[in-house]
Structure formats: structure tokens, C-alpha cells
Amino acid sequence: MGLILWIIAAILVIAGIVSLVxxxxxxxxxxxxxxxxxxPGGVSIFT
Known part of the structure; x- marks a missing residue:
């Protein structure tokens, strides 16, 4: 589950950076x- 959360978080952050650009x-x-x-490194909404 942690790996999936990391992947989702990375995709969201990358999409956010692209949107900023x-x-x-x-x-x-x-x-x-x-x-x-x-x-998972942040305040996860799932835990």
C-alpha cells in the first residue's frame, strides 16, 4: 500500500509542477x- 501511495503522490506532484509551468x-x-x-511521508489521508 505504501508503494502505491508513493506512486500516486509522485504523479500528483509532477502534474502540479507541469501545471505551474x-x-x-x-x-x-x-x-x-x-x-x-x-x-506516506506526509500526513496521509488514508491512515
């Missing part, structure tokens, strides 16, 4: 924050 600041920041919350 494309100029979608609010959406990019939201994706990065959600990615950090989902990741």
Missing part, C-alpha cells in the same frame, strides 16, 4: 499540496 498556478499548487498529503 503552464501558468495554471492555483491548480498546480493544489495538485502539489494534495500529492504531499497523500504521500
Amino acid at each position: 503552464r501558468g495554471q498556478l492555483l491548480w498546480g499548487a493544489a495538485l502539489i499540496v494534495i500529492g504531499l498529503l497523500v504521500g
Whole structure:
């Protein structure tokens, strides 16, 4: 389960960075924050 959470978190953070580069600041920041919350290193919403 931890590996799946890391993969999801990494995808969300990468998508957030891409959104920031494309100029979608609010959406990019939201994706990065959600990615950090989902990741096992952060405050996971599943535990």
C-alpha cells in the first residue's frame, strides 16, 4: 500500500509542477499540496 501511495503522490506532484509551468498556478499548487498529503511521508489521508 505504501508503494502505491508513493506512486500516486509522485504523479500528483509532477502534474502540479507541469501545471505551474503552464501558468495554471492555483491548480498546480493544489495538485502539489494534495500529492504531499497523500504521500506516506506526509500526513496521509488514508491512515
